[in-house]
Amino acid sequence: MNRLVIIGASGHGKVIADIAVKCGYKDIVFLDDNENVKECAGFLVKGTTADIKEYQKWDFIVAIGDAVVRENIYKNLEKHSYKIVSLIHPDAVISRRVNIGKGTVVMAGAVINSDTTIGKGCIVNTGASVDHDGVVEDFVHISVGAHVAGTVHIGLRTWIGAGAIILNNLNVCTDCMVGAGAVVIKNLDQPGTYIGVPAKQLVKE
Template sequence: MKEKLLIIGASGHGKVVADIAKKINKWKDIVFLDDDENIKFSMGVKVIGKSVDLYKYLNEYDFIVGIGSNTIREEIQLKLEAAKASIASLIHPTAVIGEQVKLSNGTVVMAGAVINCCTKLGKGCIVNTGATVDHDNIIEDYVHISPGTHLAGSVKVGKGTWLGIGSIVSNNINIISGCKVGAGAVVVNDITETGTYIGIPARRV
């Protein structure tokens, strides 16, 4: 771990990441990179350049990608990995993390989230505000679990899937990679075909 943190992305999700980083209080300095030249400060944190400038700061900073899009987050994190950057994971102080939970690099756990025992989260995931992930879940890389989403026990969520706000996934469910589950949807059967799913029970549209 380094003494400074660089967050890539200074907009909505990046602001929340910065707020967590401030509350963790591990880093002496926190800065942003963002491609919008009009943003000079965000959350009182200075924007020091664009995302292409990340290579200048590899020796000084830990990195985290503060971008909500799963696809863009993956693209940037892969660049960081290729450059052998130090990639952080952030956990809000009010989150509850069970025993034998594994969080991989680049994953962020927001305020009030609960991750119960023996769950594994891949790289670059988001467990958003007030979401719950119960025991023995396997959450693959670059999954976004939106605010107020609830996953029961022994759920597997494939890479790059987005679970919309307030969605619910019943126990022992497998969801294939690259899916979108709409707000408030309830998943009670395995999702084996990539697509967008909405409703109660969730159906492909």
């Protein structure tokens, strides 16, 4: 059909729109629940998520950074059998032995190496890398310039901050937030926020 609906008219949505154009989409519209937003990346914002039903025959991708919101919208699309697509920038480097779930976006300069599984609704952002034999569960965001070494398992909805590093053979549990520039040298077994070098859990007082 060559028609795409991007849900989320933000900076992230702009980047996804550029990738969509490079992937051959001609007709692109945005939906966003902020009714004051009328345009994004040169494309019209045609309505809110309440208008999804008007685009039943279009392809969809969710361009929202917040993992919980992204997951909820994704599951609503999935429930109603809308066509959710993945978008991969042509300048990403991806092994022939990688599985990528629906609704995932891989940005320019990203590298994903052999025998790695990327779940659905994930973001592998600009210049990020995921090395061999990794598992990245659904709705994870690996931010700009973050690097995940070999044989790492990252749990559902986890966010790896810009420039963070995850050393090899580690597990990062569900619902973690690894701060920008942090270096993870041991398993992260409890949900929470981890910062620093080496990364330690941020404890709220």
